[in-house]
Amino acid sequence: MKFFILYFQRHLSDTDLLSCCTPCGTGCEGGFPLEAWRYVIINGICTGGRYRQKGVCKPYTFHPCDYHENQTYYGDCPEHIWQTPKCEKSCQRGYPVPFKKDKYYGLSVYDVPSDEKAIRREIMKFGPVQANYFVFEDFQYYKNGIYEHTEGDFVGGHSIKIIGWGVENGTNYWLIANSWNTDWGENGYFRMVRGKNDCLLESMVYAGLMMV
Secondary structure: OOOOOOOOOOOEOHHHHHHHOHHHEOHHHOEOHHHHHHHHHHHOEOEEEOOOOOOOOEEOOOOOEEOOOOOOOOEEOOOOOOOOOOOOOOOOOOOOOOOHHHOEEEEEEEEOOOOHHHHHHHHHHHOOEEEEEEEEHHHHHOOOOEEOOOOOOEEEEEEEEEEEEEEEOOEEEEEEEOOOOOOOOEOOEEEEEOOOOHHHHHHOEEEEEEEO
């Protein structure tokens, strides 16, 4: 058995996880990131990609929609939460690899210390990390720049991917990949102030290693 930790490049199926991981939570209504990692370690996860993408086992189930203000690229979003897809133990038609042989498994999952330097070391050594943070009303109006919570009530929790860091005009920031389409924020990304544990971002960081 070989471990390829640093250069795992496959796109894995969010649909496979969303539809089949019962312990992960309530499907499209939210869930628990650590349970998702544990599911991948025990059950594996197949390849995935964008909506209707070919050449992968399970592409994304839902079409992109125009949720954000003044955006016209996508079609309209429904007025309700999407229904969680049925768990299918098979790949899309025409994909040549059997479902069970298309599975990739996690090796481990662990907490990253709540320390800005430790988080940067983890990213430098192994790549992007997963993080949760508290969302407040002012985040919903984010367009660009470095976000730092200043006002508004608590809205809920959110899980994202920290991919790097930087400094702009003397302000340290994290570079973060969001999941709200590329027409949101800075081409689908946003920056959050670094080193202040803003919105408890630096207190809820996880990392995992994949096995091939």
